[in-house]
Every structure is written in C-alpha cells, then in structure tokens.
Amino acid sequence: MAIVTPGKMIAEDISEESVCGPSRVLWISEAGGLTQFGAFIEILSPGSRSSLKHWHKSEDEMVYVLEGTVTVIEGDTETLLHPGDAATFGAGEPTGHFLENRSDAPTRCLVVGTRAPVDVISYPDHNRVCLRYRSLPDDVWTDGRGDPASNPYG
Amino acid sequence: MAIVTPGKMIAEDISEESVCGPSRVLWISEAGGLTQFGAFIEILSPGSRSSLKHWHKSEDEMVYVLEGTVTVIEGDTETLLHPGDAATFGAGEPTGHFLENRSDAPTRCLVVGTRAPVDVISYPDHNRVCLRYRSLPDDVWTDGRGDPASNPYG
Numbered sequence: 001m002a003i004v005t006p007g008k009m010i011a012e013d014i015s016e017e018s019v020c021g022p023s024r025v026l027w028i029s030e031a032g033g034l035t036q037f038g039a040f041i042e043i044l045s046p047g048s049r050s051s052l053k054h055w056h057k058s059e060d061e062m063v064y065v066l067e068g069t070v071t072v073i074e075g076d077t078e079t080l081l082h083p084g085d086a087a088t089f090g091a092g093e094p095t096g097h098f099l100e101n102r103s104d105a106p107t108r109c110l111v112v113g114t115r116a117p118v119d120v121i122s123y124p125d126h127n128r129v130c131l132r133y134r135s136l137p138d139d140v141w142t143d144g145r146g147d148p149a150s151n152p153y154g
Numbered sequence: 155m156a157i158v159t160p161g162k163m164i165a166e167d168i169s170e171e172s173v174c175g176p177s178r179v180l181w182i183s184e185a186g187g188l189t190q191f192g193a194f195i196e197i198l199s200p201g202s203r204s205s206l207k208h209w210h211k212s213e214d215e216m217v218y219v220l221e222g223t224v225t226v227i228e229g230d231t232e233t234l235l236h237p238g239d240a241a242t243f244g245a246g247e248p249t250g251h252f253l254e255n256r257s258d259a260p261t262r263c264l265v266v267g268t269r270a271p272v273d274v275i276s277y278p279d280h281n282r283v284c285l286r287y288r289s290l291p292d293d294v295w296t297d298g299r300g301d302p303a304s305n306p307y308g
Contacts, residue, residue, distance in 0.1 A: 088186025
C-alpha cells in the first residue's frame with residue numbers, strides 16, 4: 001500500500017507554450033506504484049485543454065470532475081460537466097474527445113485510463129496516429145496513411 | 155462517450171445486516187459502459203467498512219477520498235485519509251486491507267480497480283480465498299488449504 005497525499009503526487013507541469021495551454025498533472029498511479037492503470041489529478045487553467053482531440057483503440061478512459069466546470073467535447077458534441085459528474089470513453093469508440101476549461105477559474109478532474117500493452121491513438125482533426133508500445137521508450141507517430149509524421153503536440 | 159451524472163450512476167445498497175455495515179455504491183464504470191476497470195463512488199455510513207480485510211493477486215486498486223475522513227487499515231497499520239488523499243494497493247502485495255468510517259458522518263470515496271480475467275482474493279483474517287473468473291457467473295470460495303468453504307460475507 002502507498003498513501004498518496006497531495007504533496008506526494010508527482011507533479012508534471014505543461015507549459016504556457018503548449019498547444020493545449022498550461023496545465024498541471026498530479027500523478028497518483030506513479031506515486032503509488034500502480035502499473036495497470038494511470039490515475040492523476042488534472043488541473044486545467046482557464047482556456048486550457050486536456051489534449052488534442054483523440055480516441056484510444058485499446059484503453060478505457062474516465063474523467064471525474066472534482067472542482068469547477070469542464071466542457072467535454074466529443075466529435076461535434078459539447079457537454080458541460082459539473083463537480084460530481086463523470087464521463088467515460090470506452091476503448092475503440094472511434095470518436096475523438098478532449099476536455100476544455102471554458103470557465104475563468106482553474107478546474108480539477110480525476111482522470112483514469114487503462115495501460116494496454118499496445119495502443120493506437122487516433123487524432124482525427126490532425127491527420128495523425130500515435131502507436132504506443134508500452135515496452136518501448138517512445139511513441140511512434142504517423143499520418144492517417146501510415147507514413148512517418150510529426151508529433152502534433154510539437 | 156457516456157456522460158455519467160450522479161443520477162445516472164447505478165446504485166447498489168449494502169444492507170444494515172451486512173457483515174461490513176450499511177453502505178451505498180454508485181457505479182460509474184457500469185453506467186458508462188467500461189469493462190477494463192471498475193470505478194464507483196463508495197458512501198460508507200458511520201461505523202461501516204468497505205469490505206473484509208483482503209488483497210488481490212492480479213488487480214491494482216486505488217481509493218481517492220472525496221468527502222469526510224476515512225481510515226485505511228493495511229495489516230496492523232491504520233492511517234487516517236482526508237479529502238484529496240489517495241491510497242494505492244498494487245496487485246500481488248500480500249497484505250490485507252480495507253476502509254473503515256470511524257467518523258460520525260457519511261464518507262465518500264472514488265474507488266478504482268482493474269478487471270483482470272482471473273483474480274485470487276485472499277482474506278487472511280478469515281481463512282478464506284476467493285477465486286474469481288470473470289468469464290464465470292459466480293466466485294468460488296475455499297479455505298486457505300483449498301477446500302470448499304463458505305462465503306465470509308454471508
């Protein structure tokens with residue numbers, strides 16, 4: 001067992017120059033020694049996004065809102081989530097999604113996602129596909145046709 | 155995607171006659187169609203426990219405290235968790251654990267656990283082992299020697 005108080009969570013800061021805007025991730029799973037799923041607190045600054053629009057072939061994802069109001073975008077559908085609301089994204093559902101903080105205060109969500117040995121992450125708005133082998137150190141990026149391509153996060 | 159507001163979570167009430175005392179579980183994963191991990195809000199009444207002392211051979215578990223103070227017991231170690239604190243239990247860590255609400259108000263935690271195809275759950279204080287095959291409808295209970303035995307939850 002590991003007790004993971006907020007001060008023990010492993011902080012990862014996403015800079016203001018990021019394509020998704022500034023945010024902070026507080027890793028619980030890594031601080032607690034878990035490997036089967038990732039779990040973290042995501043703190044989005046006003047105007048920031050959680051990621052580019054994407055969907056996972058092999059990994060279930062869940063978001064639970066702790067503080068503030070968060071907009072979840074899936075395809076062309078936009079839904080405002082409040083504290084206590086959750087959104088789930090099943091592996092293989094082929095519609096891209098992301099979170100956006102359209103409020104004027106920071107928001108906090110708890111995010112959980114399975115760790116599949118191999119995953120394919122599609123970015124329909126960016127003509128990109130990410131091949132993720134957990135056994136390899138780096139992701140492999142291609143365009144939609146499978147040709148080598150740049151990482152859309154820059 | 156599924157939006158799972160509190161009213162859409164699937165409620166499961168544990169009765170006052172339960173060996174662990176009354177509690178309520180609000181399933182997010184089932185309401186949202188996820189299969190790779192279970193996720194639920196656990197509301198423990200004062201004096202209630204989350205489960206008998208146990209550990210999982212194959213499934214990572216995590217608890218995140220949303221409201222109230224919760225005591226986590228692992229082996230002979232007792233730790234008081236506050237809102238914003240988490241506890242993680244790695245698959246195969248052979249020390250039993252459970253949560254207990256020793257406060258005078260209901261507590262709320264978000265609980266996440268992987269869904270392994272096969273798991274073995276050990277109950278060291280009760281001389282019981284639970285064999286869980288997700289492909290089968292029922293768990294199989296034995297004592298510590300592997301002989302058929304009763305379900306300690308009654």
